[in-house]
Amino acid sequence: MSLQSYVRPRGLDDALAALADPRTRPLIIAGGTDVIPAMRKMRLGEPQAAGDDDDRPGVVVDLSQLDELRGIGEKDGMLLIGAATTMGAIARHELVKDRAPALAAAAASVGSPLVRNRATVGGNLATASPSADTAPALLAANAVLGLASARQGRREVSITDFFVGYRRTLLQPGEIVAYILLPLSRGLVRGRFEKVGLRNADAISMVCVAVEMELDGRVCREARIGLGAVAAVPVRAFAVEAALKDREIDEAVARECAKLVHEHISPIDDLRASARYRSWVAEAVVARMIIDMACKARS
Amino acid sequence: MLTSCTNAIVLTVNGDDHMLVVEPNDLLINVLRNDLGLTGAKYGCGTGQCGACTVLIDGQPTLSCITLAVACDGKKVTTIEGITGPDGGLHPIQEEFLNENAVQCGFCTPGMILMAGDLLQRNPHPTEDEIRHHIKGNICRCTGYNGIVRAIQNAAQRMAAGEKPLEALGTTVREVVKR
Numbered sequence: 001m002s003l004q005s006y007v008r009p010r011g012l013d014d015a016l017a018a019l020a021d022p023r024t025r026p027l028i029i030a031g032g033t034d035v036i037p038a039m040r041k042m043r044l045g046e047p048q049a050a051g052d053d054d055d056r057p058g059v060v061v062d063l064s065q066l067d068e069l070r071g072i073g074e075k076d077g078m079l080l081i082g083a084a085t086t087m088g089a090i091a092r093h094e095l096v097k098d099r100a101p102a103l104a105a106a107a108a109s110v111g112s113p114l115v116r117n118r119a120t121v122g123g124n125l126a127t128a129s130p131s132a133d134t135a136p137a138l139l140a141a142n143a144v145l146g147l148a149s150a151r152q153g154r155r156e157v158s159i160t161d162f163f164v165g166y167r168r169t170l171l172q173p174g175e176i177v178a179y180i181l182l183p184l185s186r187g188l189v190r191g192r193f194e195k196v197g198l199r200n201a202d203a204i205s206m207v208c209v210a211v212e213m214e215l216d217g218r219v220c221r222e223a224r225i226g227l228g229a230v231a232a233v234p235v236r237a238f239a240v241e242a243a244l245k246d247r248e249i250d251e252a253v254a255r256e257c258a259k260l261v262h263e264h265i266s267p268i269d270d271l272r273a274s275a276r277y278r279s280w281v282a283e284a285v286v287a288r289m290i291i292d293m294a295c296k297a298r299s
Numbered sequence: 300m301l302t303s304c305t306n307a308i309v310l311t312v313n314g315d316d317h318m319l320v321v322e323p324n325d326l327l328i329n330v331l332r333n334d335l336g337l338t339g340a341k342y343g344c345g346t347g348q349c350g351a352c353t354v355l356i357d358g359q360p361t362l363s364c365i366t367l368a369v370a371c372d373g374k375k376v377t378t379i380e381g382i383t384g385p386d387g388g389l390h391p392i393q394e395e396f397l398n399e400n401a402v403q404c405g406f407c408t409p410g411m412i413l414m415a416g417d418l419l420q421r422n423p424h425p426t427e428d429e430i431r432h433h434i435k436g437n438i439c440r441c442t443g444y445n446g447i448v449r450a451i452q453n454a455a456q457r458m459a460a461g462e463k464p465l466e467a468l469g470t471t472v473r474e475v476v477k478r
């Protein structure tokens with residue numbers, strides 16, 4: 001028997017203690033929407049194959065019911081979101097919808113209502129799928145992630161440093177994402193998220209894009225653009241952002257700047273789309289979002 | 300330190316308390332179907348994509364195929380077997396599914412009805428679009444969506460006119476020992 005136990009820690013310190021010893025092969029579970037389908041492939045009930053190191057999880061540590069990791073609030077002018085907060089709660093929350101609309105839209109686009117009832121934002125980030133939908137929104141928002149472990153204590157890292165390779169993050173063994181901090185959008189900053197999938201419901205992104213722009217009339221003071229499903233990790237389109245800075249936006253400018261997105265993406269062919277199609281869609285969606293945000297829906 | 304291989308849990312299912320001993324990797328759907336004999340929730344894809352296994356946990360629609368039974372210790376689970384109308388017969392939503400022929404093979408129906416109840420509880424006057432959005436994670440392989448949407452619309456009207464929404468059931472204690 002590989003999986004020996006399940007623990008539902010009572011507090012954060014308890015949780016970190018349960019994760020501290022690598023010999024117990026701990027596995028974090030939050031909503032379980034990624035973990036359980038993955039566990040099915042691990043054949044947990046079967047004996048270890050002779051001569052094999054058993055790297056299957058030994059203990060499941062459930063973070064989903066830890067109050068310290070759940071909830072949405074304001075702290076020092078920042079929006080604070082617990083890592084175990086569900087996508088449904090994020091998508092519905094007035095403060096998020098008002099101040100971080102790209103994140104609200106990204107959370108609302110995940111799976112189905114049933115998936116959103118369980119899926120957490122921390123799990124979405126820790127899975128580090130290239131197509132994790134909240135990642136581009138948090139990149140565009142310049143979010144800070146609060147991490148915690150028994151060994152290293154607390155630290156805060158920028159979301160831009162978090163994804164280090166295909167499905168790899170800078171989380172150390174025993175370390176968890178505890179919370180997410182977003183600068184609360186001020187004044188003229190607008191945010192938007194768009195996802196292109198193969199169908200309307202329950203679709204994994206073929207391309208997803210989040211844009212935050214600070215606009216002064218049609219002049220872009222600052223832009224941040226996050227993209228998903230177009231590289232091994234979710235990426236920022238820094239070149240596009242730099243090209244937009246202090247430019248008066250019209251359709252031609254937006255299309256010209258959007259071309260620079262190719263400096264940051266390296267899509268692959270897979271069952272959902274070809275690399276060429278993804279490149280084309282990424283550029284087109286970035287251009288369209290910039291045009292819509294700067295030139296349309298002006299109040 | 301962490302040595303226990305099984306976990307004793309208490310699940311309140313459709314109002315009855317069940318004491319169960321489960322493995323840490325037992326899925327809620329299997330415990331409901333195999334140990335408690337509640338076969339209303341269906342095992343479809345097993346990966347969260349079809350909604351056939353939908354149950355309510357503390358009132359919230361949940362995919363029981365990707366939920367560990369141990370994680371539900373102390374919680375209230377409602378399956379389709381626990382849904383009844385005011386007189387113990389069919390609930391208005393169930394009646395409307397019959398009236399609209401919204402059931403063919405019935406595999407998706409328990410999930411659809413629970414999702415409909417969840418929606419109408421929070422939003423008594425949903426638009427067609429809101430209904431379709433709410434059942435996005437519930438696949439009907441017999442393409443009965445139009446009938447399903449009509450059934451939910453009819454039920455919404457009846458319930459708005461005073462018939463009762465899904466509500467918590469009373470609790471009695473019964474013990475079930477597993478294995």
Ligand SMILES: Cc1cc2nc3c(=O)[nH]c(=O)nc-3n(C[C@H](O)[C@H](O)[C@H](O)COP(=O)(O)OP(=O)(O)OC[C@H]3O[C@@H](n4cnc5c(N)ncnc54)[C@H](O)[C@@H]3O)c2cc1C
Nearest residue numbers: 030031032033034035111120122123124126132133177347
């Ligand atoms: C039907 C279906 C549709 C889906 N659709 C989408 C979609 O449209 N877009 C999308 O982005 N994703 C989608 N997903 C994937 C999944 O739902 C999300 O990635 C979700 O946010 C994962 O969160 P979780 O809480 O369920 O994570 P879990 O499955 O509990 O955990 C995921 C991983 O993160 C680790 N982990 C969890 N929490 C933490 C933490 N706080 N700190 C450190 N590590 C942690 C776990 O150990 C595990 O490795 C879908 C999944 C399903 C089943």
Ligand code: FES
Nearest residue numbers: 343344345350364
């Ligand atoms: S069986 Fe659970 S979603 Fe398909």
Ligand code: FES
Nearest residue numbers: 403405407439440
């Ligand atoms: S009635 Fe057969 S799946 Fe919906």
